[in-house]
Amino acid sequence: MRSILRTDPIARDVAALCAAGVVVGLSFGAIASAAGVPLSQIVAMNALVYAGGAQFLAVGMAGAGATAAAIALAGLLLNARHLPFGLAIGNEVLGEGHGARLLGSHLMTDESVAFALAQPDPARRRRAYWLTGICLFLTWNAAAAAGAIAGSALGDPETFGIDAAFPAALLALTLPSLKDRPSLRVALGGAVLALVATPFLPAGLPVLAALLALVLGRKQAS
Known part of the structure; x- marks a missing residue:
């Protein structure tokens, strides 16, 4: 072996x-x-x-x-x-x-x-x-x-x-x-979105709302 x-x-x-x-x-x-x-x-x-x-x-x-x-x-x-x-x-x-x-x-x-x-x-x-x-x-x-x-x-x-x-x-x-700046910005943006959405959405949906940070990150990159 x-x-x-x-x-x-x-x-x-x-x-x-x-x-x-x-x-x-x-x-x-x-x-x-x-x-x-x-x-x-x-x-x-x-x-x-x-x-x-x-x-x-x-x-x-x-x-x-x-x-x-x-x-x-x-x-x-x-x-x-x-x-x-x-x-x-x-x-x-x-x-x-x-x-x-x-x-x-x-x-x-x-x-x-x-x-x-x-x-x-x-x-x-x-x-x-x-x-x-x-x-x-x-x-x-x-x-x-x-x-x-x-x-x-x-x-x-x-x-x-x-x-x-x-x-x-x-x-x-x-x-x-998360070693590069764009990925770190998207991760932090997703965390903020999830925290903001938590009081207003059913359990599990804030995680999906955090995916909107991917759209924001793509716009910033372009």
């Missing part, structure tokens, strides 16, 4: 990515369990939805009392980036068969697309995409299930401060993208 990681940069990078994915998966499982989501639903969400950021968002909105429609809309908006992802990798990576494209689309993540597009030739792009997608899927499902089991054993989340883990996890996920 060590020799493979030394000689294969793709496998080495995927292994490092999966190690980080274990931490995020454990966090999601514990947060979802603390929010009252049953283990069976957590396992089903991991396998069928498989969208880390959208799953964190869904659990947080559900805990705040948001409606199912608001949660679904927020998830769709958050994952809209997968449309250009699919166009970028195309059949060259996913393959021609309907089954392969369906499975490949389900395994699509930011990391699998980025790893694939970074490769210099089609064969390496296919290998990077599928290796990343499959390994991350297995890692995420196993880690999140373990986190849910551990989280359910802790009892009341407020006793241990687990209720603060959701906003902390989302902040950790967004921090790397």
Whole structure:
């Protein structure tokens, strides 16, 4: 195993990515369990939805009392980036068969697309995409299930401060993208919009209102 990681940069990078994915998966499982989501639903969400950021968002909105429609809309908006992802990798990576494209689309993540597009030739792009997608899927499902089991054993989340883990996890996920001024302005604008809208809108909708900051940021950029 060590020799493979030394000689294969793709496998080495995927292994490092999966190690980080274990931490995020454990966090999601514990947060979802603390929010009252049953283990069976957590396992089903991991396998069928498989969208880390959208799953964190869904659990947080559900805990705040948001409606199912608001949660679904927020998830769709958050994952809209997968449309250009699919166009970028195309059949060259996913393959021609309907089954392969369906499975490949389900395994699509930011990391699998980025790893694939970074490769210099089609064969390496296919290998990077599928290796990343499959390994991350297995890692995420196993880690999140373990986190849910551990989280359910802790009892009341407020006793241990687990209720603060959701906003902390989302902040950790967004921090790397806030290095440039436009992204920081959009993030701050969205936070202000959400805070202003909170007293007037039902739970979950202020998060969607915060997306208007993207429009403002685009106008400033142009």
